[in-house]
Amino acid sequence: EIVLTQSPGTLSLSPGERAALSCWASQTVGSNFLAWYQQKPGQAPRLLMYGASSRATGIPDRFSGSGSGTEFTLTISRLEPEDFAVYYCQQYDSSPPTFGQGTKVEIK
Amino acid sequence: EVQLEKSGGGLVKPGGSLRLSCAISGYNFIAAWMGWVRQAPGKGLEWVGRIKSKADGGAIDYVAPVKGRFTISRDDSKTTLYLQMNSLKIEDTAVYFCTTIGYGDFVADNWGQGALVTVSS
Numbered sequence: 001e002i003v004l005t006q007s008p009g010t011l012s013l014s015p016g017e018r019a020a021l022s023c024w025a026s027q028t029v030g031s032n033f034l035a036w037y038q039q040k041p042g043q044a045p046r047l048l049m050y051g052a053s054s055r056a057t058g059i060p061d062r063f064s065g066s067g068s069g070t071e072f073t074l075t076i077s078r079l080e081p082e083d084f085a086v087y088y089c090q091q092y093d094s095s096p097p098t099f100g101q102g103t104k105v106e107i108k
Numbered sequence: 109e110v111q112l113e114k115s116g117g118g119l120v121k122p123g124g125s126l127r128l129s130c131a132i133s134g135y136n137f138i139a140a141w142m143g144w145v146r147q148a149p150g151k152g153l154e155w156v157g158r159i160k161s162k163a164d165g166g167a168i169d170y171v172a173p174v175k176g177r178f179t180i181s182r183d184d185s186k187t188t189l190y191l192q193m194n195s196l197k198i199e200d201t202a203v204y205f206c207t208t209i210g211y212g213d214f215v216a217d218n219w220g221q222g223a224l225v226t227v228s229s
């Protein structure tokens with residue numbers, strides 16, 4: 001099973017700042033089969049990225065993804081008030097599909 | 109617009125059973141791969157399982173903690189996804205989300221609002 005470790009656990013930033021969230025895999029994630037989700041309190045998650053760097057439908061271009069192998073990054077270029085949430089990475093290269101433990105982006 | 113309307117959920121004793129339903133509209137359900145993801149209170153996300161479309165073979169896969177106890181099924185005529193949960197354990201307590209799967213196997217691109225299942229004596 002591929003274990004995903006996200007860092008930091010919490011990121012305290014101000015609106016307008018840039019956020020960089022990391023996701024580390026215990027084994028190579030083949031074909032960059034890595035996705036990112038956003039979850040706000042009391043809501044279902046929302047798919048942001050797939051294939052490590054492709055945005056899902058309707059996702060604004062301030063969100064970008066990068067990385068390969070065992071190291072992946074989600075970048076939010078300029079934080080908007082609605083971006084403060086918990087973010088999860090997930091690999092879907094090998095069975096079972098697994099999520100990271102999440103990074104909370106909070107208002108500083 | 110895709111809508112996923114859940115029903116079911118509630119309080120059940122350990123060893124009991126429960127069935128969740130998820131009715132989907134605004135989506136080509138017959139061709140869709142569908143899944144269930146759960147989230148224990150205050151915890152992260154965990155895939156429960158996935159069912160492919162009948163046209164793609166209808167294969168169903170589960171994660172180890174629920175294999176042999178949970179059953180995913182679909183009724184294409186009702187555009188509804190089901191999760192039958194048997195032999196429930198306290199550690200199955202979670203919000204259960206139904207999802208459509210797109211952009212790749214086990215990539216959840218549309219989510220329902222979630223049904224709370226509480227397993228407690």
